[in-house]
Amino acid sequence: MSRNRKEEAVQDALIRHYDKYYRLAFSYVHNEADAMDIVQEGAYKAILKSDSLKNVEFADTWIYRIMINEAFSLLRKQKETTDIEEAAAVHEDTYENIDLRQAIAKLDPKDRTIVTLRFFEDMRLDEIADIMEENLNTVKSRLYRVMNKLKIVLQD
Amino acid sequence: MKENQQLDNMRQEYLNMNIPENGLNRMKESIDAAKMEKRRMRRRARMRNGWAAVAAALVLMVALPNMNAEIAYAMERIPVLGSFFKVVTFRNYTYEDDSHYANIEVPNVKVEHEGDQTDSTGSAYVEAAEKINLDIESLTDELIRKLKEEVEGKEGGHFGVEVGSEVITDNDRWFTLKLKVLEVMASGYEYNRFYTVDKQTGNVILLKDLFTEDSDYINILTEEIKRQMRDQMSAQEGAVYFLDQGMGPEFEFTRLSENVNFYFDRDGQLTIVFDEYEVGPGTMGTPEFTIPESITDNIMKK
Numbered sequence: 337m338s339r340n341r342k343e344e345a346v347q348d349a350l351i352r353h354y355d356k357y358y359r360l361a362f363s364y365v366h367n368e369a370d371a372m373d374i375v376q377e378g379a380y381k382a383i384l385k386s387d388s389l390k391n392v393e394f395a396d397t398w399i400y401r402i403m404i405n406e407a408f409s410l411l412r413k414q415k416e417t418t419d420i421e422e423a424a425a426v427h428e429d430t431y432e433n434i435d436l437r438q439a440i441a442k443l444d445p446k447d448r449t450i451v452t453l454r455f456f457e458d459m460r461l462d463e464i465a466d467i468m469e470e471n472l473n474t475v476k477s478r479l480y481r482v483m484n485k486l487k488i489v490l491q492d
Numbered sequence: 493m494k495e496n497q498q499l500d501n502m503r504q505e506y507l508n509m510n511i512p513e514n515g516l517n518r519m520k521e522s523i524d525a526a527k528m529e530k531r532r533m534r535r536r537a538r539m540r541n542g543w544a545a546v547a548a549a550l551v552l553m554v555a556l557p558n559m560n561a562e563i564a565y566a567m568e569r570i571p572v573l574g575s576f577f578k579v580v581t582f583r584n585y586t587y588e589d590d591s592h593y594a595n596i597e598v599p600n601v602k603v604e605h606e607g608d609q610t611d612s613t614g615s616a617y618v619e620a621a622e623k624i625n626l627d628i629e630s631l632t633d634e635l636i637r638k639l640k641e642e643v644e645g646k647e648g649g650h651f652g653v654e655v656g657s658e659v660i661t662d663n664d665r666w667f668t669l670k671l672k673v674l675e676v677m678a679s680g681y682e683y684n685r686f687y688t689v690d691k692q693t694g695n696v697i698l699l700k701d702l703f704t705e706d707s708d709y710i711n712i713l714t715e716e717i718k719r720q721m722r723d724q725m726s727a728q729e730g731a732v733y734f735l736d737q738g739m740g741p742e743f744e745f746t747r748l749s750e751n752v753n754f755y756f757d758r759d760g761q762l763t764i765v766f767d768e769y770e771v772g773p774g775t776m777g778t779p780e781f782t783i784p785e786s787i788t789d790n791i792m793k794k
Contacts, residue, residue: 347523350523351516351520354511354515354516358512359506359507359509359511362509368510368515372518372519375515376518376519377522379519379522379523379526381526382526383522383527383530384526436498436499440502455502456502456503461742470677471675471681473681473683473770474677474681476743477679477681477769479742479743480739480743480773488496488499
């Protein structure tokens with residue numbers, strides 16, 4: 337597999353799917369500047385290590401992974417400078433009385449990723465597991481816990 | 493399937509999010525910068541190549557000092573004529589550091605012959621044993637590879653893996669070896685692989701091999717399991733299965749998979765075994781369902 341072909345595939349995917357990556361980045365940081373930074377950095381890293389992409393068919397998944405790691409990285413850095421009070425505001429109780437929106441914003445980054453990709457980007461759980469490099473069942477268990485906690489009910 | 497209205501609204505907002513105009517251009521600039529940097533790095537690498545290969549080999553050797561492979565044999569003889577299976581612990585991989593551990597006992601199925609060594613059942617046994625061993629080997633190799641990746645990786649994650657095995661059935665008709673795997677990252681995930689050999693033919697069997705060609709065994713078994721699940725949920729406090737939960741298709745057991753784990757218990761009854769999180773939350777562990785003979789009597793091959 338030629339190196340240039342991989343680089344091209346990655347570049348192609350980055351440009352074609354920019355909106356998707358931007359939306360996902362924004363869901364973590366809620367401001368345009370940070371979201372653009374995440375995607376910029378992610379794109380830089382993706383091109384830089386495009387050689388390590390094993391199969392051009394999965395460039396999208398591979399890029400998603402990089403973008404998510406970039407977002408997590410930024411969140412970690414930001415957390416280090418956040419109020420201790422804010423950081424401690426993680427409750428285990430049910431969110432019945434809180435707006436669903438707020439509840440989702442309070443989820444930890446991994447849970448938020450699963451909710452965003454599953455309910456907003458309509459991805460299948462096995463695709464999500466692939467992107468996050470976790471077992472399907474780990475993703476399933478997280479989603480289950482979150483849906484229970486937020487009392488999310490999908491009517492048939 | 494009609495989704496939750498709130499969620500739907502949030503999804504629309506998400507998809508209609510404003511995308512800043514210069515975002516794409518900034519990313520394109522990054523792409524170009526990365527390409528330049530890559531070319532620069534390649535030039536430097538070409539000069540360093542001689543040393544790199546040696547360094548890589550050394551890193552590999554030094555990074556995994558505790559990996560050791562022991563070959564241990566368990567010698568148990570069962571005095572029965574004909575061919576029979578014996579399971580030995582072929583390898584025991586152990587590893588431990590601050591945030592990783594492994595205890596992988598790799599079983600190996602051996603065939604012992606007594607009497608006529610060339611009968612067809614005997615050679616079928618050998619084939620069956622080889623099939624099983626190959627599958628076990630590829631699974632455990634994959635787990636070890638995963639462990640190495642985690643250990644060598646720069647992420648600070650934890651990873652642990654345990655593999656054990658047990659011969660859970662060994663009678664006139666069936667031989668079943670159970671391989672139990674526990675992978676631990678943030679939380680544990682347990683799953684099994686059951687290997688069953690029909691001693692009458694010496695073949696490794698799949699669930700579908702048990703039933704007649706035209707039987708609707710998947711649906712029949714599915715309905716029975718659902719019935720037992722509903723019974724349990726109404727009778728037992730805390731029993732929860734992914735059934736009638738209204739949580740979407742991922743959390744709703746609709747149809748048994750052809751590759752589901754199974755074995756024949758002490759009383760010769762067909763028992764279906766699910767992996768953790770396959771049909772219920774983690775608290776349910778790896779649930780087992782025994783299928784009464786009355787259900788399978790007229791669809792099983794004799």
